[in-house]
Amino acid sequence: MPEIAMPLIDPARADDEELLDALRLGDERAYVALVRRYGGLMQRVALNYVRTPAVAEEVVQETWCAVLTGLERFEGRAALKTWLFRILTNRAKTRGQREARTVPFSSLAGDEEGDGPSVDPDRFLPADHPHWPGHWAAGPTQWSAVPHERLLAREVRSRIRCAIDGLPERQQAVIVMRDVEGWPPEEVCEVLALSEGNQRVLLHRARSRVRAELERYFADEPERV
């Protein structure tokens, strides 16, 4: 490929369109910026379909390879990230199916839809309570008024990370796309092949888990609130 002058872009700040243009010109910095931007999420999403991080990494690598070789044909009708994640999920699915034929594999998605209520049922009065069935027996520990800086504390962020890392893979993918990356719900549905309702259920489960973790954190030491 002949050397050509690269346009002056700041890869960390450039939007996807600018990075795509630079990538078409063979700009390695644009490539690295896209890898940084989407690589972590791609790994999480790949883990929805395959069993091990190592295989997920391979899928991510194959995806970049396919993206680069397909650049020429990519007309930009879909957003770059939608195209990228469509390739990723297709490849990950194929890999997952191949794995499933060779190894007994119960779907990761198996029990997560029914993985329990948002709040421990013991915290509510029983359904046959004479006055207040289904109402809080003891309300949630108050912490909603904590100052902004408290939520920014390293310990809080690390609790959140642990809570998210402990979620079933599909919930992880949905909550990271929605609440960390700020994707609109339609795009998450498209990329993960979820119905709108399913997407919301997964997101709600995930958020509920993280809220419960924060409640535990603030309840453990009241002076944190």
Add this chain to the structure above:
Amino acid sequence: MTQDLDLSCKELVELVTAYVEGALPTDERNRFDAHLTQCPDCVEYVAQFCRTIAAIGLAAPELERTPPVTGLLRVFRDWKRVGGNEGVL
């Protein structure tokens, strides 16, 4: 908290995402709002839920998993070596 509410706290906590996303049908949304006017515990719960969503956004740097760039760079350099995007250049 009153016994006349036709949406219990236990039901309400399952609807919070749908509520904040504006995805509840009008009648359900009205019941949700009516419940909140009478139940400080659920007001606290919904407020916590919203702050949780904000906190997840704030935790973004902690959540980033930097992929192993070395292998991915090889993919790029191989692509570039064999001519990259020949259709354009």
